[in-house]
Amino acid sequence: MELLHSGKVRDVYADGEDLLLVASDRISIYDVILPTPIPDKGKILTQLSLWWFDQLADVIPNHVISVTDVPAEWQGRAIRCERLEMVMVECIARGYLAGSGLRDYQRDGQISGNPLPAGLVESSQLPEPIFTPSTKEPVGGGHDAPLTFDETVGRVGRELAEELRRVTLEIYRRGSEVAAGKGMLLADTKIEVGRAKDGTLKLGDELLTPDSSRFWSADEWKPGSVPRYLDKQFLRDWSGQLTDWDRTAPGPEIPDEVVEATRNRYIEVYERLTGDTWK
Known part of the structure; x- marks a missing residue:
């Protein structure tokens, strides 16, 4: 191989x-x-x-x-x-204000061209889920940059852009319903899509994991505060306490207790969603 x-x-x-x-x-x-x-x-x-x-x-x-x-x-x-010809757009759906979406809203009152009402705060639920695509940069090629829907159309064409939006929002809707039934909120998620040899649009990479999504404990959610993260945001918050790392390579070693706490969160999401015990 x-x-x-x-x-x-x-x-x-x-x-x-x-x-x-x-x-x-x-x-x-x-x-x-x-x-x-x-x-x-x-x-x-x-x-x-x-x-x-x-x-x-x-x-x-x-x-x-x-x-x-x-x-x-x-x-x-x-x-x-299967080998897919990947669409060079990160497909992101957001239902709550967090992360870069929160920062964009605080600066511009919108996210990726989606206007939002005034007065929202961190962790606020959006009036409805929104499609907020971004560029897809290679490892070491810089940070992904937000795209408006029109910019996405300019990159991939209107028909494909509309299908990407439909699929992303439907996956978010269905994923949110499942998570809610297990006591969790799905704040946002991203998917990767490509075309098979016959032209069929298919999902690639991973789907609705703690790496590609923000999961919160529903019973600890309150607008204006930070819910208990069940994803790698926990690790980002830990790194934010470091005074000697500027978010460039090489990254810092992770202490044993932070490793364990991160692993436990991944296992918790798996077990709550699937109903199976991690072995």
Whole structure:
């Protein structure tokens, strides 16, 4: 097999006509891969994504070919998948104010060209979920930049832009319903989409995991405050307390207690969503 790409989390190998997507235990924040792994993280991301792919197969097909036809050493963290021609747009849906969306709103009163009412505060629920795409920069190529819908149309054409918006918002809607039933809020999420050889639009990468989404505990949510994060925002907040790191590589080592707390959050999301005990 040939290593085609090593990303922030996943390594992509060519195996004949197929790809092998292997999720590592690496973790990144602010586009910097930290030197300390989070044990089991790659397996949790893979298994949770597969669970979601099954749940949402009626919304859009996905790239999965097999979860068993992979080398033994990667069992549980790898999938055999189709080669897709990826759409070079990060597809993001937001239902609450957080992260870069909050900063954009505080500065401009809108996010990615979506005007929002005045008076919203951190963690506020938006009047309705919004599509806030961004550019998709390679590792080391700089930060992703917000795109308006019209800018997205300029990049990929109106028909595809409208389908990306529809799929992203429907995945967010369905994911939010499932999360709410498990006592969690899905604040935002991002997906990656590509075209198969026959032109079919399919999901790639991962889906509705703590790496690609913000999950909050519903019973601790209150507009104007920060809910308990069940995702890697916890790690971002930890890094924000460091006075000797400027968010550029190399990243800082993660203390053992922060590693454990991060791992526990990933496991909690998996167990609450799927109803299965992580082993």
